[in-house]
Amino acid sequence: MTRYVMIADLNRCVGCQTCTAACKHTNDTAPGVMWRKVIDVEWGEYPDVERLFMPVGCQHCADPPCMHVCPSTATGQREDGIVTIDYDLCIGCSYCVVACPYQARYKVDKPHFAYGDTPMESEEIRFDEKRIGVAQKCTFCSDRIDAGVEKGLTPGIDPDATPGCVNACIADALSFGDIEDENSNVSELLAENSWFQMHEELGTETGFYYLYDQEPPEETESE
Amino acid sequence: MNRFYTVLQTCWDWRAAANFMFGGTGSALMLMIAIASYPETPPLLLGLTALAFIGLGLFMVWLEIGRPWRFIHTYFHPQTSWMTREASAAILLFPIAFVGIVFKIPAMITLAGLLGLLFLYCQARILLASKGIPAWREPTILPLIISTGLVEGTALLLLSLLILDSIQGWALYLLLALLAVRIQSWNKYRKQLTAGKASKQTLSVLSSIHTSTIWLGNVLPLILVAISLMVPSLTVMLVCIASILAVLSGWYMKFTIITRAAQYQGYSLGKLKRGRPTIKPPVRRKPDRFVF
């Protein structure tokens, strides 16, 4: 079968937010909504300090807590593992938002635009009323994947079949592909490098892997 | 445990909190009414009061959802969603309780009481399933939410009985016992949410209401009720005060947990692994089954 996963190489990521911006362009998200974003993380105590950048967003878990709590079945999951939202079913209760341990979901209650209540032309032409009042999140650009696969393209390799963030990453830190194909780009990367999944102890079985080569810090917390 | 950006959730605000506050009180009140009126039926106003509390909570949360006129979709996922189950309990509870109250059918009242308990249980399970918020997914929230619901329901029952001038002694003892259980539940809850399990901010907020919750909200009512058992002439006044304190502290506690002590899990780095991962297939490759 096929299971799509994304990989972020934390040794490469420089926190430039190009993927953040590219996702906003590709998916026309409202101001304040960042399906993909990169967080700036620091730990330690001066002068022994570490800092890194971490791309975050929906992890497309194999066992997604958001899907189980959703009362309307709006949140679903494809055979290839991509966790989906049917905007027409969603009632906007935000239960999935609090069920997600990755802060991946958003809800936009009222239309609002970059410079106030009036949309610019570029916002107006792409505005989608379906997305108001419902949950939204990263889709692994499933529309691009499906359109690309139909044309015989390979997701993660051919740009037209690949998520916008992966296409845009200037550090080549993001990769995408089929983990159930042991010869795929993502499978090889995981075989050759050390990696972790976020919040593994919660049993979500994420479809997102982080390449990294340092053990995590012990007790550290920031708001 | 490392965690970053443990920010406060803001999507469930005071309106969602109101569902837990009033819904929890109302559903437990329904149960207590069923117990108190057995084998008969409760007074019309009392019965409707319980439904009003539940209805108020549901109405508040209905105000919060993004697509309110799609509320019927709430019923689509009984297999795994405790929100569907809570809504299902409500949709059964209302007509059954209404019929039982208006047409004075005791069997309906009993059923309504059980549905009330089920509703309360569902509320606790809703929070427990919220994997993103450590303070909600903590297992000891289950006895806490249930015990506080029961305390509030019992306290309101007592208040109602006082107003109806038909105080029942067992209810006083029940309130004493439930207050003790609530104290224990709260302490256990806080103890479990130590550093590592919840963010500093969560712990700090819970700390900030600890004294008032324990002493003002539980110990003092407990003492007042105990005194009232020994000094019956003071019952009305003491039980009145105790009940109000018990209800308000329960509401305040739930409000705090939902809106102020609800920091996200945050992001974290994980322990390193090497080699190809063992892949678990997406669960929905198998059909959606009932899971409790």
Add this chain to the structure above:
Amino acid sequence: MNAKTAKKPADITKVSTYCYQCVNGPDLLTVEVIDGVATKVEPNFDLKGEHPADGKVCVKPFGLIQKLYNPHRIKRPMKRTNPKKGRNEDPGWVDISWDEALDIVAEKMNAARAKGVQDENGNPRLALTLGGAATPFKYMGSFPALMFAWGPIDQSLGAGGTVKCYHSEHMFGELWHRAFTVLPDTPRCEYIISFGNNIDASGGVTGVRRHADARSRGMKRIQFEPHLSVTGASATEWVPIKAKTDSAVLFSMLHILFYETPIDKLDVPFLKDRTASPYLVGPNGFYLRDPESKKPLLWDNNTNKAVAHDTTGTDPAILGSFTVDNAIEVGADEETWSHQNIEADTGLEKAKQLVADRTPEWAAEISDVPAETIRRITNEYLAHAHIGETEEIDGRVIPFRPVCTVLGKSVNNGWGGYECVWAHTMMQVLMGALEVSGSMLGSTTHLAGDTDWDRSLTVDIGEDGFMSHTFTPTSKEGWNDAPINRHAQDCITPMAGKNMGAQLFGSTTLAWLRLQERAAESWPKPNPPDIWFVYKANPAISFSETDKMGDAMAKFPFIAAFAYTFDETNHYADVLMPEATDLESDQLLRLGGTHYFENHWESEGWALRQAVVPPQHEAKDFSWIANELARRTGLLEAYNSVINGAGCGIPLQGEGYDFSLDVTKEHDQEEIWDAVCKAASFDLTAGKETLGLEWFREHGYKTRPYSRLNWYLYPLIEDKGLRFELPYQERYFRMGKELANRLHETGVHWWDRQLAEYEPLPKWMDLNKLWDELIEKNHNVKAADYPFWLLTGRSMQYAWGANVGIQMMKEVSDNVFGHDGIIINAGKAAELGISDGDEIEVTSPVASTRGIARLRQGVRPDVIIMIAQFGQWKMPFAKDLKRPNLNKLVPMNQDYIDGSGSSIDGTKIYITRVGAA
């Protein structure tokens, strides 16, 4: 309002264009246009494998859609109706037609010309200020050709140049190895020592990608920096060095290589044959020369004699002291000394002596970097130098030395810049790691020649065995005693040379200081320009002591601003003209080859920026504006001639081709760029293909292979038998002495502090002590009251151009810590009773600013950081951010300007807590 349910299928096209908002470009991108509306930006995937970052663009061009449709754009020309100019004066803008705007501007231009293009002080009446390290030139269509046709133009009223650039590196780098900026040969480098170089934030798409690939391969980077920057985050090691002590650590590293390393571990052959190490230095500080040929002498170990440097078959001595029978020294103004039996050190010996006392223990005291750390890093560097190894590239064998040292902007500028660039270049020189595979390379040239796309064209044999290099003359006959431009670059900063862009490298700080009557007391106060054109620049925000900048601008008689939105500088303008912005106009630009930081390609060519949609509102393409003004000012023929020259990037006629335009007629932007496209493609394909504008509109770019061998200057140096002009700076020393003579002869003593820097080897200076002395001297304060350094850090999301008014830039950049306030060490903040989010006031000897405290561990306790440039009070959207501005606090004062004309955007401050979060 719902395109998704539109009945007819949308017309969707993808238009190729490029981004050159910053010097790291151009990088190609595509813009999707739906039914005539630009909607999204994507990389140009056609360039995968060819562009060093596979056709990607950074976060900034993603803001161009919002920039295009920003409701705050100036929609049509405007003129001022309130004659009073001031920070608190409302200009009284009214809409006018383009005709009226252009008539007003042309009238001013004609009036100026009638009086003479230079005023009574010899200063040009017309001034032009661009921001963005001159990248805006490449957004101006044919307008620069009009400026060129006009005559002398003053470009010294800067917006931050010589303060926010890599000035010392520009000056010395070009002299030493045609390196306007330096970079590692990142794809092959193994070990980088960086003093504040923040490449992951500043190096653009190609910089980020190359370094990510290198890290993946195992390259190590040691980041010395007072705060843990974006680059420090991914570095192997962060060393929190005390601010402004980089030279101490660098000198001690040289000490280790000279005194604690066996000589055979250094690249002796390189030192002997490819550097001026063996040149003998006379008692007056100049080279000992053959009395006949005047060639510098070296000591030949084979014959035990001093011989001319280019004598064949010698084994030059690189260290030691030798007695020379007969020699002369030629000093300033041809002053000559004759010597017999004179003892002389080699240049390298002098360099070694310079660092004799500069031990790691000494450096540790000054810099807070432990001595054992300095030793360990230096020895790791040495171990990675692979001295003796080679690599073959395109049939040529060159040395392989995969080590590099790099500096940051605030290390490179102002006092200490000379020490630092010299010392880190010497680190390369001792390893033979200069302009060879894996090592430190230069990127491009601006001073040494006008071929900034191919620096190899500027390597000519000069005197003394070095490359020829043109300084502004300092001889009695050649020196210009009357400054032309207001910063007097042609008088007092001779390193900037004489080329077309030379005036961009003078001290723009001095220009503003003179206008404010705060410098150069023996010269008359310059008049403001009769006409000041401002484009893509906001000096009222971006330069130093910005409160005074506005006051100076208010006195300008006529300011014509090409205006995107209202801003703090065009607040003082007389006419606002909305130009067609990035996605609305056409320009052909060179691509590839080697250019600026890490833009090193194995192909070269041309790329087209084109209007993806017609200009919004009444914005006009610059070429149209230029035509209109040319006609109104009678400059049409001159302007067209410049276009036919290389005014739009390449001559329109040459060997075998003639696409030149009829100089008597007006040509619109289509015609102009069509001609340029044809000339460029003809030249690129050696005549095989002539591709016009239509072809470029469709394909976006055209390239041909460019050998990687061209990235390295070494083969050319070797082939021409040249040496790198290091370590001893004899020419520079002589130039300084001559300049001193010239200035003193004309009664100028106010540049003496700067003249003292013209030493043949830079003596180490305690910069912290110097700064304390300077602020006490100049501002009547106690240095101890200003215990913190206020420094800045690069924001990739904001750097270069108007992005501070783009909503999406704010949204995404807020994910990167510190953009919204002032970064302060958490422990120090606690000491001062400051919590995260508290409002604090930061005060320098000249001004204060306020912002919110952002507590962090990754910053020294004695340093605070303000990222990017904020403090806007007029620019829509930006003015509501209420973030602090560092520039306001930086003193603009002659004493802070170094010999090359640069200073830093940093200052000493103290902190006061204002209020709670």
